[in-house]
Amino acid sequence: MSDQNAIQVINEEKQFAPTVLPYFKQIxxxxxxxxxxxxxxxxxxxxxxxxxxxxxxFNTQFDTMDAQLKRQQTxxxxxxxxxxxxxxxxGDHSPLKEEIFVLDVEGSDGAERGxxxxxxxxxxxxxxxxxxxxxxxxxxxQIGLYQGNNMALLKTVFEVNLSLFGNSHQKKKVLLLFVIRxxxxxxxxxxxxxxxxxxxxxxxxxxxxxxGSEDVDLHDFxxxxxxxxxxxxxxxxxxxxxxxxxxxxxSQAEETYFKPIYHHMLPLDGWCMYxxxxxxxxxxxxxxxxxTQQILVARFKTNEILEEAFNNQFxxxxxxxxxxxxxxxxxxxxLKSIKDDCLKEYDxxxxxxxxxxxxxxxxxxxxxxxxxxxxxxxxxxxxxTDSLSNKLQDDxxxxxxxxxLPFIECLTISIDTATQNYDTTLQEFEEAHLLTEYASKKDxxxxxxxxxxxxxxxxxxxxxxxxxxxxxxFHIKDEVISLLSNPSPDIWDKILAKFENxxxxxxxxxxxKKPVSKQVEDTNNETSDHKESVSEDEDKAPIYDFQVGLxxxxxxxxVKKIRFIAWLCLSVTVHDYLKPDTVVSIxxxxxxxxxxxxxxxxxxxxxxxxxxxxxxxxxxxKALEILDVLCVAKTSENIEVVPDLSxxxxxxxxxxxVTYHITRFSRILNELxxxxxxxxxxxxxxxxxxxxxxxxxxxxxx
Ligand code: GDP
Ligand code: MG
Numbered sequence: 001m002s003d004q005n006a007i008q009v010i011n012e013e014k015q016f017a018p019t020v021l022p023y024f025k026q027i028x029x030x031x032x033x034x035x036x037x038x039x040x041x042x043x044x045x046x047x048x049x050x051x052x053x054x055x056x057x058f059n060t061q062f063d064t065m066d067a068q069l070k071r072q073q074t075x076x077x078x079x080x081x082x083x084x085x086x087x088x089x090x091g092d093h094s095p096l097k098e099e100i101f102v103l104d105v106e107g108s109d110g111a112e113r114g115x116x117x118x119x120x121x122x123x124x125x126x127x128x129x130x131x132x133x134x135x136x137x138x139x140x141x142q143i144g145l146y147q148g149n150n151m152a153l154l155k156t157v158f159e160v161n162l163s164l165f166g167n168s169h170q171k172k173k174v175l176l177l178f179v180i181r182x183x184x185x186x187x188x189x190x191x192x193x194x195x196x197x198x199x200x201x202x203x204x205x206x207x208x209x210x211x212g213s214e215d216v217d218l219h220d221f222x223x224x225x226x227x228x229x230x231x232x233x234x235x236x237x238x239x240x241x242x243x244x245x246x247x248x249x250x251s252q253a254e255e256t257y258f259k260p261i262y263h264h265m266l267p268l269d270g271w272c273m274y275x276x277x278x279x280x281x282x283x284x285x286x287x288x289x290x291x292t293q294q295i296l297v298a299r300f301k302t303n304e305i306l307e308e309a310f311n312n313q314f315x316x317x318x319x320x321x322x323x324x325x326x327x328x329x330x331x332x333x334x335l336k337s338i339k340d341d342c343l344k345e346y347d348x349x350x351x352x353x354x355x356x357x358x359x360x361x362x363x364x365x366x367x368x369x370x371x372x373x374x375x376x377x378x379x380x381x382x383x384x385t386d387s388l389s390n391k392l393q394d395d396x397x398x399x400x401x402x403x404x405l406p407f408i409e410c411l412t413i414s415i416d417t418a419t420q421n422y423d424t425t426l427q428e429f430e431e432a433h434l435l436t437e438y439a440s441k442k443d444x445x446x447x448x449x450x451x452x453x454x455x456x457x458x459x460x461x462x463x464x465x466x467x468x469x470x471x472x473x474f475h476i477k478d479e480v481i482s483l484l485s486n487p488s489p490d491i492w493d494k495i496l497a498k499f500e501n502x503x504x505x506x507x508x509x510x511x512x513k514k515p516v517s518k519q520v521e522d523t524n525n526e527t528s529d530h531k532e533s534v535s536e537d538e539d540k541a542p543i544y545d546f547q548v549g550l551x552x553x554x555x556x557x558x559v560k561k562i563r564f565i566a567w568l569c570l571s572v573t574v575h576d577y578l579k580p581d582t583v584v585s586i587x588x589x590x591x592x593x594x595x596x597x598x599x600x601x602x603x604x605x606x607x608x609x610x611x612x613x614x615x616x617x618x619x620x621x622k623a624l625e626i627l628d629v630l631c632v633a634k635t636s637e638n639i640e641v642v643p644d645l646s647x648x649x650x651x652x653x654x655x656x657x658v659t660y661h662i663t664r665f666s667r668i669l670n671e672l673x674x675x676x677x678x679x680x681x682x683x684x685x686x687x688x689x690x691x692x693x694x695x696x697x698x699x700x701x702x
Contacts, residue, residue, distance in 0.1 A: 006062045006104065009275070010078040010126070014119065016279045020080070024272040027082055033099050033268040034352055038258050040250075041103040041127035043153060044137030049181055052232065053137065054102055056243050057250075059085035062104045078123060079104040088247030098258075099268075100250070103127060107153075120153065122282050125160045129278040129290055130271075132262035133175045140183045140228070144195050155203050161221050164290060166213035172290070173261050175223045179246070183228030193226035200224070225257065264290075267352040270297040298353035302346075302361040309345040310368055313338055321376050328425060331380060335434050339369050370436045377429055378441075384425060385445060388418040389452055396456065406547035407460050415449050453549075460548045461558065468506055468562055473569045475502045480573050487586060487626050490636040495570075503566055507559065510544045560645060564662075567643040571661035574633070580673045583630050584680045587623045591685050595619035595692075609693055616689045623681070631674050633666040640666040 008017050027033065042050045051062035060081040081102050105123045127134060134157065138150050157176075165172050180192060204218040227246050230238030249257045266274055274297040281288045317338070324330040346365055350358045392414050399410040422445045429435040479498050483491060543552070544559050595615055598604055606612045633641040643662050669677065 006060060006079040006081040008075070008077050009080045009103065010123070010279060012076050014122065014283055016276045016283075020276070021272050024268070027099075028269055031099065035263070035265055035267055036097065037099040037101060037268050037271075038133070038263070039101045039103065039131040040133045040135060041105060041131040042135040042137055043105050043107075043124070043127065043157070044135075045150065045153075046107060048137050048139060049232065050135075050137045051104055051106075053135075053179065053181075053229070053243070054081075054104055056240070057087050057247055058083045058100060058102050059087060060102055076106050076119070078126065079106065086247045086251040087243055088251045089244045090248070090251070103131060117156075121156050121160065124153075124157045125164070125282045125288060126275075126279055128157065128161055128164060128174055129282075129288065129293075130264070130275050131174070132259075132264075133177055133257055135177045135179055137179050137181060140180050140187070140192065143180065143192055144199075151199060151203055154200060155207070158204055158207055158218070162207065162209060162213060162216070164288060165221060166210045166216060173221060173223055173259075175225060175257055175259070175262055177257065178224070178226045180226065180228045182231045183242075184231070185228075189226055189228045192228070193224075196226065197224065223259075264294070266294060266297065267301070267349075269349075270301045270353065273297050273300060295354050295357055298357035299361070302350040302353050302358050305346055305350045306361050306365045306368070309342050309349075310365065312345060313342040314372060317372065325376060325379055326383065328380065328428070331376070332428060332432055332434070335373050335376070336432050339366075339373070339434065342369055367436075370434065373434050374436050377435065381422075381426070381441065381445075384422060385448065388421060389448065392418060392452060392456065408457075408547050408549035411453065411456055411460075411549065415453055419446065419449055457548050457550075461546060461550070464546050464548065465558070465562065465565070469565050469569075472502060472506050472562070472566050475506070476566065476569050477573050480570065481577055484574070484577055484630075485586065486589070487630060489625060489629055491626075491629055492633045492641055493636050495574075495633075496635070496641065499566065499570055503563065507542075507544060507562065510546050511542045512545045564645050567645060567665070568658060568661055571643075571665050574665075575661065575668060578630055578668045580669060580677045580680075583627070583669065583677050584684070586630065587627060587677070587681045588684055590626055591619045591623035591681075592688070593619075594622045595685075595688065606692065606696055609696065612689060612692050612696070616685070616692075620685060623685075624678075627674065627677065627681075631669040633668060642666065 007019055007023055009020055011017055042054060044050050047065055051064040052066070054060050054062050055064065058081070060083055062079055062081060063075065081104070083100050083102065084098065086100070105127060107120050107123065136150070136154065142150055161174065178193070178196060180189070183189065183192075201218060209216065227242075227249075229242040229246070230236075232239045264274075274293055277293050277296060278288060278290070280286075281293070320334060320338075321331070324334060343362070343365065346362065350361065352358075395414040395417070396407065396410045399405060399413065400407060403410070405413075423442060426435070426438065426441055426445075430438045435441070476499065479502065480495055483494055483498065488494070544555050545552075546555055546558055550558065595618075596603055604615065606615070635641065643665055645662070
């Protein structure tokens with residue numbers, strides 16, 4: 001459908017009419033017009049029959065002077081009509097595939113020109129900025145007379161064109177189509193065109209060309225065509241035929257005046273904005289730079305298309321994505337299809353605009369899409385991370401039980417499996433081009449796994465130490481109390497031997513075979529002091545590995561820690577047990593054993609008091625020989641027992657109680673307590689001896 005009724009684009013006040021945009025929107029609604037349209041402008045002096053020609057040639061309805069009541073000028077400004085009906089020889093107004101927009105420039109006539117030169121210049125700039133073909137309408141009799149009007153108009157067109165394209169590398173061409181009216185035919189069109197060309201060239205020569213464009217040629221910018229038309233009133237039939245012949249040039253592919261090089265290649269939906277921007281620049285006397293204008297339009301339109309495509313494809317996003325947020329495969333498929341659809345919608349409309357701008361905004365759209373996706377993907381990855389890292393502990397436990405592998409191996413396998421699982425997922429999103437910041441997402445997980453490894457190792461080590469502590473403590477208490485309850489003078493030798501036994505036995509499962517020969521460098525690194533003290537035993541010293549991924553040094557530290565715990569336990573056990581009252585009863589036991597029983601454990605029967613006194617003396621002596629042993633812990637070689645560790649090793653246990661136990665291990669009862677024990681012991685045994693004597697007296701009296 002064509003809308004031949006003309007509308008005003010630029011009004012008499014030189015304003016771009018607000019009605020143009022809705023007019024184009026309407027056209028675009030009814031027609032699918034992309035870049036398949038053409039723009040033609042017509043120039044020429046007032047009342048030279050321009051509008052009359054356009055109406056016959058393009059089946060438009062521009063106002064003509066004939067339609068007015070009087071011979072008065074039609075409304076000034078630039079008018080536009082839309083058509084695809086061209087009057088040609090192939091039939092009545094055969095429809096074209098391509099749409100045509102015709103701009104009718106209504107200037108002033110010769111008399112008024114001076115005052116309105118400004119409009120003519122602006123109109124020329126505008127026409128060149130938006131059209132492919134400029135029709136210059138002139139009377140035959142004006143040719144050769146250097147009739148001021150037309151040549152002044154062409155001079156303006158040339159100047160304007162130079163200002164637009166003179167310095168541009170890319171030569172934009174315009175077709176100047178001279179339509180010679182009232183061509184009687186006496187002078188052939190050929191010679192008319194020759195004299196016009198020479199006039200044009202002399203005008204071109206006389207132009208002030210911009211610096212750098214002094215040598216540019218008229219034909220670099222303009223293609224020239226010449227057509228004569230018969231007198232409309234006197235030779236109407238010929239006029240109509242001539243118009244039809246002219247129409248062929250616009251409608252038949254072989255001889256068409258439309259060439260791709262004239263076209264601005266702007267999709268029609270951006271044309272109106274482009275035209276308005278151009279007019280704005282022109283009207284405000286700003287430098288008009290057409291490529292820039294096209295880029296501005298492209299930027300605006302591709303942005304608009306981007307937003308629209310995004311809004312269309314993402315309007316139900318949350319409703320669609322939320323239910324499948326826990327299903328990776330569905331999520332991948334859906335996200336990919338949303339992205340593809342969105343880009344497809346964008347590409348379809350935006351790819352017609354300046355390529356660089358279209359591609360730029362395509363990247364922006366991808367960013368925008370991925371940003372939106374990122375929220376969902378991060379959500380999914382966070383769930384995955386949680387489930388993977390929560391599973392670790394159980395996995396390790398199961399693996400330790402089922403596969404009987406050491407903890408550290410299970411840990412490594414579990415962490416590797418989790419990392420692989422996560423990375424594979426991440427890769428799937430990456431390969432589907434749905435991901436941003438792949439590396440950092442990978443890194444975040446890796447860091448988490450490192451932290452988790454450290455945490456799990458520390459927990460396991462604590463558990464190992466706790467288990468050892470429990471079993472070592474139990475055995476120490478058990479064995480040591482049993483030894484102390486029936487002490488011998490070499491009790492501390494026995495206790496120390498027991499202590500070492502228990503430790504060795506409990507640590508045994510963590511002992512690893514020593515490497516065949518200790519590395520030389522290793523020994524060299526030791527301090528000379530250390531070398532001396534351990535050189536003899538070094539090959540025999542066991543190496544431990546607690547299977548929680550510790551370095552040898554850390555394993556050694558752990559052994560020390562366990563030794564420390566064991567010492568502490570020993571000390572607490574000894575000190576708690578050997579309270580004065582207990583010591584008194586130990587001494588008494590010892591006394592009673594010797595006093596009341598013989599070597600065969602048979603009760604002794606005394607015959608007289610002398611015997612009792614003798615036994616008592618011996619038994620007391622035997623009992624007391626153990627008192628010093630229980631007051632100060634000394635080996636049989638009379639060396640005070642000192643724990644073979646330094647308190648600095650154990651920062652964890654640095655409290656006064658611990659310090660006391662470790663530094664004063666051997667000091668069990670002080671002098672005061674010893675006196676008290678002695679006193680109590682003596683009292684008790686004295687009673688025993690008196691009782692014994694009484695019992696003899698009783699037997700003898702009876
Ligand atoms: P415009 O101002 O250039 O658009 O001119 P119009 O189309 O309004 O026509 C102005 C006058 O010229 C009208 O009175 C027409 O009848 C007349 N006219 C139109 N075509 C021709 C033509 O081919 N030859 C002559 N001599 N007059 C014409
Ligand atoms: Mg007119």
